[in-house]
Amino acid sequence: TNVFTLEKSTSNENQDEELQASSHLPGATNARKSFKMNYDLVLQNIQELNIVAGEGESHVTAVPGGAKLTQQSSIPLWLYKNGIVMFSGPFRSYQDPRTQEFMQDLMDGFFPSELQERFPNGVPFQVWTVNEFSYAHKGCVYLI
Numbered sequence: 001t002n003v004f005t006l007e008k009s010t011s012n013e014n015q016d017e018e019l020q021a022s023s024h025l026p027g028a029t030n031a032r033k034s035f036k037m038n039y040d041l042v043l044q045n046i047q048e049l050n051i052v053a054g055e056g057e058s059h060v061t062a063v064p065g066g067a068k069l070t071q072q073s074s075i076p077l078w079l080y081k082n083g084i085v086m087f088s089g090p091f092r093s094y095q096d097p098r099t100q101e102f103m104q105d106l107m108d109g110f111f112p113s114e115l116q117e118r119f120p121n122g123v124p125f126q127v128w129t130v131n132e133f134s135y136a137h138k139g140c141v142y143l144i
Contacts, residue, residue, distance in 0.1 A: 035100045038107055039079060039131050045109045046125050053122035074124040075115070080135040091135050
């Protein structure tokens with residue numbers, strides 16, 4: 001599976017992080033009052049979802065003059081201490097209700113609803129866990 005960890009934490013302090021939804025954010029009325037990020041559960045469920053989405057399987061793709069075997073592309077996903085980056089950005093804070101819904105879908109074992117229209121049959125995730133680091137700005141992370 002496509003799961004990469006930069007550094008393994010020796011304590012459980014960074015495994016789960018409780019975050020409160022800000023009431024001033026758009027859509028916060030529908031957000032959960034309390035959001036608890038469980039990195040281990042997300043990684044476990046992504047491994048299972050990747051199998052269902054056909055990770056590593058080859059497909060025949062038509063090319064001029066014939067066909068070739070190709071593998072399904074994957075979605076790059078970075079898990080930080082304070083949020084995520086998917087594809088090439090932007091950074092999405094865990095305090096954002098949309099990010100909470102995305103991560104809750106993964107923790108519940110479902111392909112995220114916000115991606116279902118674009119990828120109706122699912123798509124594998126290529127995950128980098130950098131949850132020991134807080135995202136600060138593009139190209140820079142801080143250990144906090």
